[in-house]
Amino acid sequence: MSDQTGLTIWGRRSAFNVQKVMWLVGELDIPHTHIDAGGDAGGLDTPEFRAMNPHGKVPVIRDADGTVVWESHTILRYLAAVYGKQSFWHDDPAARSRDERWMDWSATALQPAFLTGLFWGYYRTPEDRRDWTAIKAKQDACAQYMRVLDAELADRPYLSGDRLGLADIPAGACLFRYFGMGLDYPEVPNVQAWFARLQERPAYRAHVMLPFDNLYGRLAF
Numbered sequence: 615m616s617d618q619t620g621l622t623i624w625g626r627r628s629a630f631n632v633q634k635v636m637w638l639v640g641e642l643d644i645p646h647t648h649i650d651a652g653g654d655a656g657g658l659d660t661p662e663f664r665a666m667n668p669h670g671k672v673p674v675i676r677d678a679d680g681t682v683v684w685e686s687h688t689i690l691r692y693l694a695a696v697y698g699k700q701s702f703w704h705d706d707p708a709a710r711s712r713d714e715r716w717m718d719w720s721a722t723a724l725q726p727a728f729l730t731g732l733f734w735g736y737y738r739t740p741e742d743r744r745d746w747t748a749i750k751a752k753q754d755a756c757a758q759y760m761r762v763l764d765a766e767l768a769d770r771p772y773l774s775g776d777r778l779g780l781a782d783i784p785a786g787a788c789l790f791r792y793f794g795m796g797l798d799y800p801e802v803p804n805v806q807a808w809f810a811r812l813q814e815r816p817a818y819r820a821h822v823m824l825p826f827d828n829l830y831g832r833l834a835f
Contacts, residue, residue, distance in 0.1 A: 621646040624663070625672030626653045628829070630729055631686035632673045633822050634787045638690055640817025641778065642697045653835035687717050687784065694780055702780055713780040716773050720784035727755040728788050737795045740831045756792065757800045767804035771811060778815070786812050790823050 621644055625632030629652060639646055651657040651672055658670040667674045667684040674684045675692075683692045691714075694702035704710040731752035736744060763785060766773060773781035789809045793799065812818045 620644075620678050622649060622676045623647070624649045624651040624657075624666075624674045626650055626655055626835075627821070627824060628653070628826065629672060630725075630787065630791075633824070634686050634783050635673045635675070635689050635693070636821035637787060637817050638693055638698075638702070638780075638783055640821055641815070642693065642702070644693070644697050687721055690717070690780055690783060701777075713774055716781035717784050720788075724756075724759050724785055724788060727752050727759060728792060732756055732797070733791055733795065734833075736797060737791075737826075738829055738832055740833070753797060760792075760800055760802045760805055763808075764802040764804045767808050772808065778812075782808075782812070786818070787822050791826060794826075 621639070623632075623635060623639065623646055625635070625648075627633070627636065627648075627650070636648075649657075651663070651674075657663055658672070663674070664670055666676065666682045669684070671684070673686055673689060674682065675689050676682045677696070681692075683689045699705075704713070732749065732755075735749045735752055739745075763773070770776065772778050773785060786808070789805070789812065793806075793809065813823065
C-alpha cells in the first residue's frame with residue numbers, strides 16, 4: 615500500500631481532518647508519501663486499510679518503523695513528539711497541556727459547532743434542504759467561540775504563545791472555511807490577525823487554503 619520507506623499518509627486532501635495532519639507535516643518538513651483515500655478515491659473498506667484502522671476513516675498514517683496511528687489529533691501529537699521536539703512538543707506536562715487543552719476544545723466544541731454543524735448545515739446542504747433554525751444556532755455558537763479565541767489572542771500572536779504550536783492547528787484550520795463561506799461573522803480583530811499570520815505560512819497555504827467550492831450543496835463526499 616506504500617513504499618514503506620518513510621511516513622505514509624492516507625486521506626483526501628479536501629478532508630478537514632486530513633488537512634490538519636498535512637499542515638503539520640508541512641511545518642515539520644517531514645518526507646512522506648500521500649495516498650488519496652476516501653470519498654471518490656475509495657479504498658477505506660479494503661482488508662488492508664481496515665487492518666490499519668478498523669473504523670474505516672481517514673486520516674491514517676504509517677511511519678517508517680511500521681507504527682500506525684489514526685484519529686487526527688492523536689496523529690498530531692505523535693508527529694510532534696517524534697519529529698517536532700524542538701518546536702511543537704513539550705516534555706513538561708504542564709507546558710504540553712496548554713496546547714492540548716485547545717486541541718481538545720477544538721475537537722469537542724469548535725469543530726462540532728462549525729464543521730459538522732454550520733459548514734455541513736449551511737454550505738454542504740442543498741439550499742432547499744437547509745434548516746435555518748439549526749443553522750442560526752450553530753452560527754451563534756461559532757460566533758461565541760470566535761470571541762473566546764479573540765480574547766485569548768489579545769496578548770499573544772498564536773494560541774500556543776509567541777510561535778506556532780499544536781494549539782493553533784485544529785482551530786486555525788477552521789478559519790479558511792469559516793471566513794470564506796459567505797456567512798456573517800463577528801468582529802474578531804485578534805482572530806483575523808492570527809488568520810493573516812497563518813496565511814503567511816507556506817504549509818498553511820499548501821494544505822489548508824484549498825478551494826472548497828466543489829463541496830457547496832454536496833452532502834456526499
